[in-house]
Amino acid sequence: MQRRHVVQYGAAGVGAVALMLGVGWWRVDGPGAPKPAGQRPLPLSAMDFRLTDHEGNEVGPEALIGRPTMVFFGFTYCPDVCPTTLSDISGWLEDLGDDAARMNVVFITVDPERDTAEAMAEYVGYFHPAIRGWTGPEDQISRAVEAFRASYERVPTEGGDYTMNHTASVFLFDAKGELVTMIDYHEPREFAVPKIRRALTEDVEGAT
């Protein structure tokens, strides 16, 4: 009688452990696992790509570590989303005032064929002076986009031209290069500016 109970409890215990292991597998490695491939960019320190800024300097992700960073993708032949994003960001930077000077703000083109360093220089010149334009060889652009878990695609248009579909979110990193948050396209300024301030605050905490 007693002994049968022990066996029963033992079997139940083994079953429970097996169930927990099973649940654990399902949630971590199995089909229930969150999809990191989906969204979260790598830390800047784990990225590896070589680009050129709009002044002709060689740049890469390591150049961004040490200050909070805002990164977004686009292309200068983009008539709607990109100038809108660049003007939104210019507005956010104006709201931040002097704090804007403590940030890296980088616009990476997904259309290096048309966006040479000169084209980027001319384009970013119309927006907030903190905004830097990065371009480079297609394979390096592709590596950068991949590291941010972003995407882009060339789409032919009527009349022989092409346009680019691309991730329109703005990525915010702290001074250590860890992702703080993302600002979605069309997010109201009253949400965007506090998010940027958070990246700046984490910078202060990291420095002490």
Added chain:
Amino acid sequence: MTKLSYINGLTLVLLLSGMSTPAFAGSEDVVVENAWSRASIGVNRPGAAYMTVRNTGEDTVTLTGLTTPLAVMPQIHETKTNADGVSSMAPADEITIEPGQSVALEPGGLHAMLMKLQNPMIEGETFPLTLTFSDGGEVTVEVPILGIAARGPES
């Protein structure tokens, strides 16, 4: 040819001449407000123009296309941003506006895409943009060109 009538500074609305004869079914009651566009860098990049198209009449109207001397290929396009945050742009279908309703062409949504610019879009200048409707009517608006970093009709 059409006649311009200017209303409050930047908003320039043109109504078809011959309004008194109701030759069209609806489009004569279309009013275009708050039109604006951004300056271009040269002519290689496409431009975009924004406005609100209001149907003040009692008939449904359908916006079918655009013409302008500024661009060889003006088209109404729509930007969409999906759940992954990826934005894409494609020609929009015909836009139907019910009586008393309006449609906003605004950044990140519907816009007048101006492909193959004939001239650079220069800040401070304006250009005429004609909206064509399914009833054969047309409405021409004089669109002010603002700075490249403009965010709306007032900036």
